[in-house]
Amino acid sequence: MQPSIIEMIYSQREEIMKRWEEEVQRVSENEMGRQLPYDKYNETNAEFIHLIIDTLELDQNEAKEKLRFFAERLIHAGWPLSYFTQGMQAFRRVLLETMTSNDSLQSKTVFTTFYEIESWIDGIINQLVDEYTGSWENTLHLQKLALKELSAPLIPVFEKISVMPLIGTIDTERAKLIMESLLEGIIEHRSQVVLIDITGVPVVDTMVAHHIIQASEAVRLVGAECILVGIRPEIAQTIVNLGIDLGKFPTRSTLRKGIETGLELTQRKIVDI
Template sequence: MQPSVIEMIYSQREEIMKQWKDGMNNLEQNQFSHSLPSNLYHETNGNFVTLILDTLEMDEQDAKERFRSFAEPLMHTGWPLSYFTKGLQLFRRILVQMMTTDENLESKKVFETLDEVENWVDEVINQLVGEYTGSWENTLHLQKLALNELSAPLIPVFEKISVMPLVGTIDTDRAKLIMENLLEGIIEHRSQVVLIDITGVPVVDTMVAHHIIQAAEAVRLVGAECILVGIRPEIAQTIVNLGIDLHKFSTKSTLRKGIETGLELTQRRIVSIS
């Protein structure tokens, strides 16, 4: 960047910081600070604009490391990406306004350096977006791994009776894993009755019901009986409203009732010992 512009930024540093902080405080009625302590928001704003200005003295690699160190903790605590992008756009507008009103800068030089300012700020925005995207993709990957770990193998609870508890959202990839565990578990434990427990599934829509029906059909094909348990009242209402047909296999409201039915199907029952 041209020395005259850098000199202007240094000479106007305090004014730039003041205008930027004022702008961030008024930006869309302070949309970023409504859920944050006021002192934390203002402190973060101060650190952010100071970091932007300090990058003038850094090489590219140092600037990237500093921005990464600043942004990463904020990303992990839920600060929105728009905080960074709108903050940098505001910073760019302040600089452009100052350059076009500074009498010490020739108009020709102003236009020559506009591209440099644009490139400088755009590079910071692109870096922060890249960091945010990478962090989001990594978080999504970890969440998928956690959900896969929740896809527990079939659990034998009695001889010939097994339970598969489902927890969390069920998508196509997870449904495939559930199906594999289900069929492998039936063969391994020689199960005659399988209880699929959906107590921990927050939402049952058409797609989820389709995966469950497919699982039940697969259980029947390998010679076992399938019972769907854990149907809460709101889930039952959703199934009825969506017109989903679950008549091909038994359903029970609780795991206990499902186990009692499973015992009956295998000619057993629970009795009290006096």
């Protein structure tokens, strides 16, 4: 940025900061002001505006590092992306209004000044948005890895009998993981009967039922029997209303009844001593 513009900003620094704090209070207070103590909200605003103006004195790498540290701290504390974008937009408005109201700003330098300020503000906004996006992408990636590790294990409960408990929503990507884990587990545990427990599945729609039917067909192709258990009354009603045909493989209302059926299929039973 041109030295003359930097000097102009610093000469009116206090006025710019005061007007910005008033402006950002109006645009952001409804979102964050209710969730934070008043002093904490004002303290963060003051830190934000000082950081913006101080970037003029820093080299590019140092300025980016300070912005990154500030953004990461607020992101981890739960501040929304709108706080950064609205705060920078408010700063742009205040700065341009202050600059244009200055009689020393000649008409021939207006467009140059606008371009310099726009480039500076846009650079800060882009970095803050990148930091916010990168943080959430990293969080989402870690959550997907955790879900993959916990998703649909095949658990051997008796010799030749295994259970796969399903919990949460089943989408196409997760259905593929379930299928892989199911088939690999059948071979590993030499299962003859597999119980798919949908007690923890909140909604069974046409797509979920389709994935379950595909899983049962795959189980049959590798020489095992599939039993669907954990069908709650509301799930049964949904299945009937949607006209979904689950008649190709046995169903049981509870895991216990499914295990009893599995024992019968492997020529065993539970007896009282």
